Amino acid sequence: MADELKRGLEGVLVAESDLSYVDGEVGKLVYRGYDIEDLARGASYEEVLYLLWHGSLPTAAELDSFAVDLAAERDVGDDVIETVRALADAGERPMAALRTATSMLSAYDPDEESDDDGEATLRQGRRITAKIPTVLAAFERVRQGEAPVAPDPELSHAGNFLYMLTGTEPDAVSEETFDMALTLHADHGLNASTFTAMVIGSTMADVYSGVTGGIGALSGPLHGGANQDVMEVLHEIDASSKDPVQWVKDKRDDGGRIPGFGHRVYKVKDPRAKILEEKLRDLSESSGDTKWLDYTTAIEEYLTDQGLVEKGIAPNVDFYSGSVYDSLGIPVDMYTPIFAMSRVGGWIAHVAEYQEDNRLIRPRARYTGPEDSEFVPLDER
Ligand code: ACO
Numbered sequence: 463m464a465d466e467l468k469r470g471l472e473g474v475l476v477a478e479s480d481l482s483y484v485d486g487e488v489g490k491l492v493y494r495g496y497d498i499e500d501l502a503r504g505a506s507y508e509e510v511l512y513l514l515w516h517g518s519l520p521t522a523a524e525l526d527s528f529a530v531d532l533a534a535e536r537d538v539g540d541d542v543i544e545t546v547r548a549l550a551d552a553g554e555r556p557m558a559a560l561r562t563a564t565s566m567l568s569a570y571d572p573d574e575e576s577d578d579d580g581e582a583t584l585r586q587g588r589r590i591t592a593k594i595p596t597v598l599a600a601f602e603r604v605r606q607g608e609a610p611v612a613p614d615p616e617l618s619h620a621g622n623f624l625y626m627l628t629g630t631e632p633d634a635v636s637e638e639t640f641d642m643a644l645t646l647h648a649d650h651g652l653n654a655s656t657f658t659a660m661v662i663g664s665t666m667a668d669v670y671s672g673v674t675g676g677i678g679a680l681s682g683p684l685h686g687g688a689n690q691d692v693m694e695v696l697h698e699i700d701a702s703s704k705d706p707v708q709w710v711k712d713k714r715d716d717g718g719r720i721p722g723f724g725h726r727v728y729k730v731k732d733p734r735a736k737i738l739e740e741k742l743r744d745l746s747e748s749s750g751d752t753k754w755l756d757y758t759t760a761i762e763e764y765l766t767d768q769g770l771v772e773k774g775i776a777p778n779v780d781f782y783s784g785s786v787y788d789s790l791g792i793p794v795d796m797y798t799p800i801f802a803m804s805r806v807g808g809w810i811a812h813v814a815e816y817q818e819d820n821r822l823i824r825p826r827a828r829y830t831g832p833e834d835s836e837f838v839p840l841d842e843r
Contacts (some may be wrong), residue, residue, distance in 0.1 A: 467828055472726065475746040476823065477660070481514060481811050482649040486727035488584065492735065493649055494518075502737050505646040507619050507804070511591065512566030514649055514811040515584055529618070535592035536613035536622065538563075539570055542593075543600055543610055550605035556598070556799045557681040561674055563597045563797070564590065580818060583669045587810030590673050594803050595619065599626030602796060610781075620644055623803070624790065636790050639706065639741060642693035643786060646734045648802050649808030651727070655679035655686065656805070656812050664823040665815035676809040677802050683721070686780075686805070691721035693784030697758050705758040707764045714768075723765060729774035740783035745789045754785035 468474045483492045491498040501510055505519070508529045512520040520528055537690055545566055548560040571589060573582050600610035603626075611626045620641035626630035632640070650656070658679035659672035680686035699709045710720055725732060739758075746755040762777055770776075787797050 465639070469659075470726075471825075473655050476652065476657075477816060478649075479812065479815060480517070481815060482651050482809070484651045484727050486725070489728060489730040489733050489736075491650065498646065499737060500734055502600060502734075502840065503640050505645060507641050507648065507807075510645050510648050511807045514807055515587070515814070530615075532588055532592050532619065533615040533617075533622070535589045536596050536615065538567065538593050538596050538600075541567055542570070542597065542838070543604075546597060546601045547604045550601055556601060556795050557677060557687075557802070558603050560594065560799050560802060561681070563601075564594065564677060565670060565674045567593055568668065571670070579739055580814060583663075583810065583814040583817060586669045587673075587806075589815065590670065591806050592619075592812065594806055595623040598628060598799050598803060599623060602627055603629075611621070624692070628791070630831065632790075635745075639745065639786060640790060642741065643738070643783060643800070644804040646737060647783075647804035648809070649811065652812075653684075653685065656727050659809040660816050661823045662818055664820060666817065666820065669810060669813055672813045673806055674808055677700060680805060681798060681800050685803040686798045689780040689783045689787075689801060690719045690794055692780050693788060693794045693797065695721060696754055696785070699757060700753070706760045710761050710764055714753050718813040720765065721833075723770065724775040725778045728778065729740060730780075731771070731776040732778045734779035735777040735782050736788055738779065739777075742785050742789070745786065750790065754788060758782060758785060774778050824834070 466604065467807040480494060482494070484490070493501060493510065494517065495506075496513070496519075501513075505513075509520060509525060511532070512525060512528050542563060546563055548561060549562060554562070567590060568586075571586055573586055579644060591705075601609050608629070611629050613622050614625055614631075615622075617625055617631070618637065618641065619639040621632055624640055654658070659676040662672040662675045663669070678783050683691055695709070699706050702709065704712070713720060742755050742758070746752040758781060762771075762781070765771060765775075783801075784794070784797055787800065788794075
C-alpha cells in the first residue's frame with residue numbers, strides 16, 4: 463500500500479542485491495551464497511573482499527595479485543598522520559577521528575572526480591579499505607605517546623593491522639582470530655550504515671562520501687557502538703561487587719536495554735555470535751582466563767531463562783566480539799572502528815552494485831505539521 467507508514471523502514475524492500483542474505487528466522491548469513499561459517503573458518507578477509515567486490519572467490523593467482531594491490535595502498539601521507547595526531551591531541555573519539563581522516567583521504571586520491579565509470583568506485587574503495595587500518599593504528603599509537611608504525615606489505619590485512627597497533631608481528635592465533643572477526647563483520651544486508659552509504663552513493667557522490675557517511679551511521683550505540691558498550695558493561699560488572707546476573711536484573715528493572723542483545727532482523731541467536739562465542743571459548747580455555755566467558759555465559763543463560771531469547775531478543779554479534787578483541791589486547795574504544803575497518807568492504811560493494819543500475823533514493827514522510835499558517839512579518843511577531 464503506497465501510503466502505509468513503515469517506521470524505521472522495517473521490512474521495506476528498496477533494492478535487489480547479490481551480496482549478502484540474512485535469514486533472521488533461522489539465524490543464517492551468506493555472502494554471495496557462501497555460508498558465513500564456511501567463510502569465517504576457511505577464507506581470509508582478502509578473499510572475502512574479492513568475493514564481495516568481484517563476484518566470485520578468487521583463484522590462488524587472483525588472490526595473490528589482489529592482496530599485493532591492496533597492500534600497496536596502505537601508506538597514508540604525513541599530512542594525514544599529522545591530522546590524526548591533532549585529533550588525538552584534541553581528545554577526539556576514535557570513530558570521529560576515523561570519520562574525519564577518511565574524508566581527508568580523498569584529497570590524495572589519484573582518480574579524477576569525473577572517473578565515475580564504476581571501476582573508479584572499486585579502485586577508490588580499495589585505497590580506502592587499505593588505508594583505514596593505517597589511520598586507526600596511527601591514531602591509537604599517537605594517543606599513547608608512541609610513534610606510528612609504517613605498514614608492512616608482506617603481512618596480511620589482519621596481521622598488518624595488529625603489527626601497526628603494537629609494533630610487534632602477531633602470533634598465528636591472534637592473526638587468525640582477528641582475520642575471522644573481519645570476515646564476520648564484512649557485510650550484512652542493508653543495515654543502517656550500509657544503507658547510509660547507498661543513499662549517498664545513489665546521488666552519484668564519490669565513494670569517500672559514502673564511506674564517511676557509513677562511519678557516522680555505524681558509530682551509534684544502536685548499531686556498531688554496541689560492541690564497546692558490551693565490554694564496558696563487563697568491566698563495570700567486574701569493578702562492582704555485583705554478579706553479572708544481578709547487574710542485568712537491575713538494569714532490566716530500571717527499564718534499560720542490555721547491549722549485545724536484540725536485532726532488527728535476527729529473531730534467534732546471530733550466527734556470527736555463535737562463531738565468536740566458540741572462538742572466545744577456545745581462547746579462554748587456552749589462556750586459562752575465563753572471566754569474560756563466564757560473565758557472558760551467565761548473562762545469556764539468565765536472559766534465556768527470563769524468556770527474552772524466546773521473544774526474539776537474542777545475542778547479536780556484538781555480545782561476543784568485544785571479549786575476543788580484549789584477548790588480542792585491543793583497547794575498548796577501538797572496537798567500533800575495527801567494525802568499520804571490516805564493514806568498509808561491504809559499504810563499497812553495495813555502493814558499486816547499486817550504482818550499476820542507479821536510482822536516486824528519495825523516500826518521503828507523511829506531513830503532520832500545520833496547514834495554511836498565516837505568515838507574519840518579523841517586525842510584527
Ligand atoms: N534489551 C532488552 N530489551 C530489548 C533489547 C535489549 N537489548 N532490544 C530490544 N528490546 C525490547 C524493546 O524494549 C522492545 O520491547 P517492548 O516491545 O516491550 O517495548 C522490543 O524488544 C522491541 O525493541 P525495538 O527497539 O522495537 O526493536 P528494534 O528492531 O528497533 O531494535 C535494536 C533492534 C536497536 C538492535 C535493539 O535490539 C537494541 O537496542 N539492542 C541493544 C543494542 C545493540 O546490541 N545493538 C547492536 C545491534 S547488532 C549491530 O548493529 C551489529
